[in-house]
Amino acid sequence: MRYGLKAIADQxxxxxxxxxxxxxxxxxxxxxxxxxxxxxARSADILEQVAVRLRETGVRxxxxxxxxxxxQDIERIADTAVSKFGGFDTWVNNASxxxxxxxxxxxxxxxxxxxxxxYFGMLEGSLVxxxxxxxxxxxxxxxxxSVLGDSTMLLQGAYSASKHAVQAATETLRIELEREGAPIxxxxxxPGAMHTPFPERARSYLDEAPRLPPVxxxxxxxxxxxxxxxxxxxxxxxxxxxxQFISLGRAFAPAISELLIKSFGKALQVSDDPGKPExxxxxxxxxxxxxxxxxxxxxxxxxxxxxxxxxxxVAAALMGxxxxxxxxxxxxxxxxxx
Numbered sequence: 620m621r622y623g624l625k626a627i628a629d630q631x632x633x634x635x636x637x638x639x640x641x642x643x644x645x646x647x648x649x650x651x652x653x654x655x656x657x658x659x660a661r662s663a664d665i666l667e668q669v670a671v672r673l674r675e676t677g678v679r680x681x682x683x684x685x686x687x688x689x690x691q692d693i694e695r696i697a698d699t700a701v702s703k704f705g706g707f708d709t710w711v712n713n714a715s716x717x718x719x720x721x722x723x724x725x726x727x728x729x730x731x732x733x734x735x736x737x738y739f740g741m742l743e744g745s746l747v748x749x750x751x752x753x754x755x756x757x758x759x760x761x762x763x764x765s766v767l768g769d770s771t772m773l774l775q776g777a778y779s780a781s782k783h784a785v786q787a788a789t790e791t792l793r794i795e796l797e798r799e800g801a802p803i804x805x806x807x808x809x810p811g812a813m814h815t816p817f818p819e820r821a822r823s824y825l826d827e828a829p830r831l832p833p834v835x836x837x838x839x840x841x842x843x844x845x846x847x848x849x850x851x852x853x854x855x856x857x858x859x860x861x862x863q864f865i866s867l868g869r870a871f872a873p874a875i876s877e878l879l880i881k882s883f884g885k886a887l888q889v890s891d892d893p894g895k896p897e898x899x900x901x902x903x904x905x906x907x908x909x910x911x912x913x914x915x916x917x918x919x920x921x922x923x924x925x926x927x928x929x930x931x932x933v934a935a936a937l938m939g940x941x942x943x944x945x946x947x948x949x950x951x952x953x954x955x956x957x
Contacts, residue, residue, distance in 0.1 A: 624708075624759065624804070624850050628653030631707040632849065633700055635687050635744060636714030638665040639908040640815030641763060641841040645711060646673065647911070648842035655679040657700045657707060660714070661686050662905040669909065679704070687714045687740030688732070697747050708758040709849040710748035712741040715763065716902050717778040717817060719888070720824030729822065730777050732902055737781035742788050749796060749803055757802030759849050762789045763841065766811045766857070769866035770876065772832070773884030774825070793854065804852035808845060811862020813838045814912050814919045819894035822902040828894065830915055832887035834861040837921045838911050847930050860925040892916055 632649050636642035637658035646658055650673045660666050663684045670680040681703040685692035700707040716736045718729050745760050752758040768786035771779040786807060793805035812831035815838050823829050836859040844856040857863055868876035894914045898906050912919075 624852060627846055627849060630709055630758075630849060631655045631657065631700060631704045633657040633659070633696060633707045633710045633748070635659045635685070635696070635712055635740070638662055638669055639820070639910055640817060641810065641813060641838045642711075642713040643669065643909070644838040644842040644911045645713065645845045648839065648846055650676055650678045650680075652846060653678065655704055657681045657683065657696065657703065659683045659685045659687070659692075659696045659699075660905070662907070665905075665907065665909045686736075687712075687744060688735035690743050693740070693743045693747050696744075697751055701751070706751060706755045707748075708752075708756065709761060710744060710752075710759070711761045711763070711845055712744040713763045714740055715781075715817075716821070717775065718822035718824070718902060719774050719818070719829040720822075721774065722776045724824040725777055729902065733777045733781050734784070737778070738784040738788070741785050745788070745792055745805075749792070749801070752803045753801050759804045759806065759852065760792070761806045761808060761845055761848050763845075764789065764807050764809045766809055766859075766862040766865050768807075768809060770869035771880070772865075772888070773880050774829075774888055804848075806848040806853055807855045808841060808848065809855060809857045809866075810841050810844075811836060811857075811859030811865075813841060813859070814917060816894070816898055816908055816910055816913045818888075819898045819913055819915065820901045820906060820908065822900045825889060827889035828892060828915075830888055830890040830892070830917070832884075833917065834859070835917050835919050836861075836923060837919055840921075840923045840926060844926055844930075851930075853929065856926060856929050858926050859920070859923050861920075863925065890915060 632654045634646050637646045638660040666682045670682045673680050681699050683696045683699040685696050718725055741762055748760050764785045765782040767779040768782040789807045796803045812835045814835040818829040818831050840858050844858050892915045
C-alpha cells in the first residue's frame, strides 16, 4: 500500500537508547528539524538532562525510563507516546549493548543479555510499533543494525550475532507488513564503525582498552540516515564506505575475509587510549554519559559518500555520466590537438 509520509517537523519520533552515541545524535538532529520526541533509555538523570536541553530549542519532548529487554517497558514507551502526543509516526530501535572478548570469555549471561537488548528489544519494539502504526496512522519503523550484520568481527562475536538477528528480523518484518498491505515502512540502517562511546561503554575481557576498527565516522551521519528514512521509506541505508568492505569481503571472498580478520582483527580493536574508564561496562547497568562522540583520539570522517549515493541515486548517476562524458571529451580534445 502506498501512503504519504509526513515531513519530520510534523512527526512524533520514538528513539530508544537516546542518551548517547547514535541515539543522542538522532534525537538532536530530529529536534533541529522540528520533530516531537519520545526519548527512552535506562538513565533517568541523563534522559532528563537531554530533554531539558532539547526543550529549550522549542521542541516537545517526552521521556520514558526503560530497559528495552523488558517487554513491559517497551509497552510503556508506546503508552507515553500515546498519552503525550496521541501516538507516533516513526519508531527508531537504536538501544544496543556490547562486550569485547572471545565467545568463551563472555559468560552465557553476557551472551543472553546482548541478545535480550540488541535483538529481542528490537523485535519487541518493532512489533509494538507495528501494532500501533497499523491501527492508527501508518508510519515508519527504523532499526539500527550494523555492518556486522553481514559479517562478523573477532572479539565482537556476540554483538555480531545479535546484529545478524536484527537484520534477518527486520527484513522478515518488512516482507510480512508489505504482504498484508500495512501502511508501514521498515528500514534497516547499517552503520560501519562510528565514533560513539560504544567501545568505552562496552564490557571488556581484554587486557588493553577496546576500540572500534578504523576508519571511524561521525555518528551524525547515522542521524542523517534516520531523518531521510523517516520521510522516504528506503529498504536499507549503509553508512560509511570503509566498513562496507567487510560485507563485500564476506560475500565475495569469505576465506580471504576470515584470514584478514584472524590476522588483524585484534590489533585493530585495541588501544593505548582508554577513553573514560568511568563509562566502562553498561551491559547490565547504565553509566553516566550523555555524549554523542567517543573520547578516544581517533581520526573521524565527517562525510559518507556512500550514504549520499543511496539517498540520491539518480543524481549520483547523472553526475557519474557527466563526469564520464567530460572525461571522454577531454580525451578526444587531447587526441585532436596532437
